[in-house]
Amino acid sequence: xxxxxxxxxxxxxxxxxxxxxxxxxxxxxxxxxxxxxxxxxxxxxxxxxxxxxxxxxxxxxxxxxxxxxxxxxxxxxxxxxxxxxxxxxxxxxxxxxxxxxxxxxxxxxxxxxxxxxxxxxxxxxxxxxxxxxxxxxxxxxxxxxxxxxxxxxxxxxxxxxxxxxxxxxxxxxxxxxxxxxxxxxxxxxxxxxxxxxxxxxxxxxxxxxxxxxxxxxxxxxxxxxxxxxxxxxxxxxxxxxxxxxxxxxxxxxxxxxxxxxxxxxxxxxxxxxxxxxxxxxxxxxxxxxxxxxxxxxxxxxxxxxxxxxxxxxxxxxxxxxxxxxxxxxxxxxxxxxxxxxxxxxxxxxxxxxxxxxxxxxxxxxxxxxxxxxxxxxxxxxxxxxxxxxxxxxxxxxxxxxxxxxxxxxxxxxxxxxxxxxxxxxxxxxxxxxxxxxxxxxxxxxxxxxxxxxxxxxxxxxxxxxxxxxxxxxxxxxxxxxxxxxxxxxxxxxxxxxxxxxxxxxxxxxxxxxxxxxxxxxxxxxxxxxxxxxxxxxxxxxxxxxxxxxxxxxxxxxxxxxxxxxxxxxxxxxxxxxxxxxxxxxxxxxxxxxxxxxxxxxxxxxxxxxxxxxxxxxxxxxxxxxxxxxxxxxxxxxxxxxxxxxxxxxxxxxxxxxxxxxxxxxxx
Numbered sequence: 001x002x003x004x005x006x007x008x009x010x011x012x013x014x015x016x017x018x019x020x021x022x023x024x025x026x027x028x029x030x031x032x033x034x035x036x037x038x039x040x041x042x043x044x045x046x047x048x049x050x051x052x053x054x055x056x057x058x059x060x061x062x063x064x065x066x067x068x069x070x071x072x073x074x075x076x077x078x079x080x081x082x083x084x085x086x087x088x089x090x091x092x093x094x095x096x097x098x099x100x101x102x103x104x105x106x107x108x109x110x111x112x113x114x115x116x117x118x119x120x121x122x123x124x125x126x127x128x129x130x131x132x133x134x135x136x137x138x139x140x141x142x143x144x145x146x147x148x149x150x151x152x153x154x155x156x157x158x159x160x161x162x163x164x165x166x167x168x169x170x171x172x173x174x175x176x177x178x179x180x181x182x183x184x185x186x187x188x189x190x191x192x193x194x195x196x197x198x199x200x201x202x203x204x205x206x207x208x209x210x211x212x213x214x215x216x217x218x219x220x221x222x223x224x225x226x227x228x229x230x231x232x233x234x235x236x237x238x239x240x241x242x243x244x245x246x247x248x249x250x251x252x253x254x255x256x257x258x259x260x261x262x263x264x265x266x267x268x269x270x271x272x273x274x275x276x277x278x279x280x281x282x283x284x285x286x287x288x289x290x291x292x293x294x295x296x297x298x299x300x301x302x303x304x305x306x307x308x309x310x311x312x313x314x315x316x317x318x319x320x321x322x323x324x325x326x327x328x329x330x331x332x333x334x335x336x337x338x339x340x341x342x343x344x345x346x347x348x349x350x351x352x353x354x355x356x357x358x359x360x361x362x363x364x365x366x367x368x369x370x371x372x373x374x375x376x377x378x379x380x381x382x383x384x385x386x387x388x389x390x391x392x393x394x395x396x397x398x399x400x401x402x403x404x405x406x407x408x409x410x411x412x413x414x415x416x417x418x419x420x421x422x423x424x425x426x427x428x429x430x431x432x433x434x435x436x437x438x439x440x441x442x443x444x445x446x447x448x449x450x451x452x453x454x455x456x457x458x459x460x461x462x463x464x465x466x467x468x469x470x471x472x473x474x475x476x477x478x479x480x481x482x483x484x485x486x487x488x489x490x491x492x493x494x495x496x497x498x499x500x501x502x503x504x505x506x507x508x509x510x511x512x513x514x515x516x517x518x519x520x521x522x523x524x525x526x527x528x529x530x531x532x533x534x535x536x537x538x539x540x541x542x543x544x545x546x547x548x549x550x551x552x553x554x555x556x557x558x559x560x561x562x563x564x565x566x567x568x569x570x571x572x573x574x575x576x577x578x579x580x581x582x583x584x585x586x587x588x589x590x591x592x593x594x595x596x597x598x599x600x601x602x603x604x605x606x607x608x609x610x611x612x613x614x615x616x617x618x619x620x621x622x623x624x625x626x627x628x629x630x631x632x633x634x635x636x637x638x639x640x641x642x643x644x645x646x647x648x649x650x651x652x653x654x655x656x657x658x659x660x661x662x663x664x665x666x667x
Contacts, residue, residue, distance in 0.1 A: 034252025038109045038120050041209035042181045044193055048205040051136055053196075061172055061198050072174050072224060076233060077240035078167030079119045079216060080106060080248060081333050086123025086214055087246050090185055093124060102212070108250045110233055115225045117175075117233070120215035121246075125184040131194045131204055135168060135180065171216065172198035174224035179217040183210040243332040260332045262303045262353050266293035278307045281327060282351035286310040289403065292352075292388045300377055306352040306385060312406040313349055329355040341374050344382055346414030346427070349407055354381065386426050393430070393445075401443055404432045412498040421503075428502055433462070433488040433495075436477070440468055444488070446505045452486060453508075460505060462488040463513040464496040464582075464644070475572040475642060476513045479565035487513055500580060514578040514643070537609040537618055545618045549605070552632055555595045558602040566608035571635050573643040574604045582644050601645065605636060630659050 053061065083106040091104065102122060109118040126134060171178050176197055183191040191210025196202035218227075226232050230251055237248060243260040261269050261277050278288045288307035296302045306326070325348060328339030332355060342354050356377060393400035404411075414427040432443040437452065449460055461480060465471035471489040480487050490496060499510050537545065546560045553560075566572060607614050613635065620628035633655060640646040 035249060035254075036107055036109065036252040037105070037122070037211065038107050038118050038215070041211070042191070042193060042207045042215075043209055045190075045206045045208050048203045050201055050203050051132060052201050053136055057136060057169075058200055061169055061200075073227070073232075073236045074240070075170040075174055075218075076108075076117075076227070076236045077333065078170045080108075080237070080241045080244060082167050083119060083121035083123060083214070084244050084246055084333070086121050086125070088123075090122075090124040090213075093185065104246050106244070106246055106248045108233060108237075108248065110228050110230045110251060112225075112228045115220045115222075115228045117218045117220065117227055118215065120211070120213060122211070122213040123185075125213050126182040126192070127184045127186060127189050128192050128204060128206075130184070131180070131182060131192055135194055135196075136202060168216075171218055174220055174227055175218035176221045177219040179219075181207060181210045181215040181217075183212045185212055239337070240334045243329065243334075245332060260329075260355070262293070262295075262305045262329075262355055263332065266295065269293065274305075274307075277305070278351065281353060282307065282309065282325070284309060284311070284351070288351075289399075290388075290392060292385065294381075294384050294388075296380070296384075300373075300380060301357045302377070302380065303355040304353060304381065306350045306388075308349065308403065308407070309351060313410075325349075325351050327353045328359070329353055330359045331355070331357055335359065342378055342381065343385075344378060344414065344418070346410050346417060347382065347385060349410050350385070382423070383426065386430065389430055397443075401432065404430070404443075408432070408492070409494065412492070412494045415498050416494075416501045424502055425505055428505055431498070433490060434468060435486055435488050436472070436481070437486040446488075449486065449488060450506055450508060458507075459509050459511045460488070461485055461511055461513050462490055462495075462499055464490040467491060474513075475566055475569035475639075478567055478569060480513050482565075482567070496582065512578055514574065515576070531610050535610050537615060541618055542607075542609050545609075545614070545621065546607070548621050549607075549632060552629055553605070553636060556598045556603075556636060557605045558598070559604040561604060561606055562609050563606035566606070566611070568611075569608060569642075570611040570613040571605055571607045571639045573636075573639040573645065574606055575601050575643070575645070578643065597645065603640075603643075603645070605639060627659075627662050630655055630662070634659060 087104045087106070105122055107118075107120045109120075110116075111118075178196055178198070180194040181191065182194070183189075191207045193205050193207040193210075194202060195204075220228055227236075234250055234255055237250065237255050241248060242256050242258040244256050245260075247254055248256040258280070261273060274291050274293075275287050278291075279285060287310050289310045290308040292304075292306040294302065294304045294306070326339055326343055327334060328336045328342055339354065343350065354377070358373060359377075389400075389403075392403075408431070411427055411430045415424045415431075418424050418427065428446055430445075432445060434440065434442065435444045435449065438444055446460065453460075463471050463474060463477055463480075465474055468489055468491075471477060471487075471491075477487060490499070496512075499512075502510055504510055536542075542562050546562075549560050550557070563572070609615070613631070617628055617631055617635070620631065634652065637646065637649070637652050637655075641649055
């Protein structure tokens with residue numbers, strides 16, 4: 001890429017030949033001759049007539065000069081847009097009336113010595129009445145009136161930007177004198193000169209030597225003379241007006257060489273065009289891993305291209321607070337480089353452009369207000385992107401798995417931050433998990449899980465663990481395995497929070513295997529201990545042991561009970577909302593003691609009376625109380641660690657050493 005002054009790529013360069021991005025063939029080594037139509041040929045004829053700006057226009061001029069745009073440079077974009085409008089009108093008139101076509105161009109000229117900037121189009125031009133009406137009042141605007149006329153014809157397409165008058169007034173942000181020369185395309189009408197310093201009046205006079213179209217000369221204020229520099233103007237054109245339909249020339253050289261790919265039929269755009277366009281809009285050097293070229297006319301007019309970068313997002317990309325990296329255009333003119341409102345925040349990994357003729361251009365294109373239209377556009381685009389990613393997951397599951405590994409965090413964020421349940425569930429279709437019913441490494445979706453559910457079941461079970469080995473050897477999975485229940489394994493830290501927020505999917509409740517143990521209401525099957533009674537403590541022995549345990553553990557547990565669900569584990573901790581409890585403890589900054597944690601969690605210790613450790617503990621409590629106490633505390637801590645409720649096992653190291661010492665005393 002060659003880089004402009006602002007750091008943006010100006011055009012793409014291949015390793016072998018130079019190629020202007022997507023539109024032009026490799027250029028000849030010889031530079032093309034300069035081509036300009038701007039020259040001082042106009043002369044005022046007869047007397048000047050003085051007019052006052054309409055009251056509202058005076059107000060607007062005051063607002064524009066002080067606060068309308070956040071960056072003064074946008075006056076160039078506005079004037080180029082107006083030139084494009086005028087050419088569009090002329091083209092429409094010629095097509096409708098069958099007139100002869102002339103070169104349709106926009107020319108700009110800078111003069112640093114005189115501190116001036118000139119822009120001239122070969123468009124439809126204005127009569128004296130149109131000059132007074134369009135540049136003297138706001139309510140009436142050439143483009144607005146023309147659009148109204150177009151809308152009365154069902155077959156006419158509208159590709160006219162905004163309201164002419166408003167954009168024109170942005171010139172007074174930077175100029176203390178503005179001259180407009182215009183010659184209407186209507187035959188038999190003279191040319192005119194319009195002049196104003198923006199103070200409240202303007203003058204109009206007949207002029208000779210005016211070329212058809214409109215020429216505007218800006219005499220810059222002292223502090224705005226930077227815009228009489230060719231490089232500065234070129235930088236602004238590259239930023240805002242690269243995709244204008246008509247050729248734009250600056251001091252004789254064409255500057256807008258980029259083709260608006262999103263306006264083309266998707267079938268006409270090649271892969272390399274997409275690659276180069278992606279690199280241009282994303283300012284990146286990799287290739288897009290996915291490309292969505294989406295066009296629609298209903299419910300909204302949308303022309304868009306979205307790219308998913310090949311490069312894995314960095315932690316900065318994931319955590320950054322800024323929104324979308326998608327540019328918003330209206331009729332090929334840039335409104336916002338990073339339009340934060342047109343996509344939900346969770347889709348900020350996408351790069352590309354959205355162009356919609358339905359978007360109204362407010363007074364300030366910088367301040368796209370949160371309108372019903374923008375919300376509607378956001379909803380339509382979100383649904384289309386979700387559908388596209390779902391389609392890709394079906395076309396190439398392996399490629400989608402790699403995508404989900406890199407970008408899954410964004411989908412989880414989408415579910416957590418979205419309020420509407422139906423949208424949460426749409427995003428949830430993109431989630432992928434390993435499952436107890438599938439081999440390691442193979443991923444499945446919530447929809448696929450639902451399709452495998454037994455008749456009559458209504459819960460989707462999941463279990464959070466750092467990896468598959470720990471999940472499969474978890475006491476919480478043990479009971480599920482006995483009953484041949486499929487369980488989704490969640491390895492990511494944010495999976496649990498995501499599923500807690502999702503709550504249900506396709507009218508099926510999402511239940512943690514840990515919660516299912518606690519809440520009888522959710523139990524679909526009653527669990528019974530199938531081992532012979534002789535392998536377990538008797539009910540009387542169990543009651544005796546639990547009474548002693550309560551006395552030893554005091555405030556660390558709320559309740560102790562016998563569970564038939566365990567087989568290979570001596571005990572487990574259950575908490576009413578285990579996932580929420582874990583998340584709460586993670587977000588607490590202060591280190592809490594076990595007693596404080598127990599007060600918050602209100603845990604129940606469930607014991608397996610058929611396990612050797614529990615049976616030995618029952619015998620030890622009478623024969624060796626000190627060793628029994630150490631053993632009980634270790635069983636409790638082990639259960640807390642297994643539950644993910646104790647992140648720091650270091651405090652129990654000294655107890656483990658004591659236990660090992662006592663175990664080896666007889667050796």
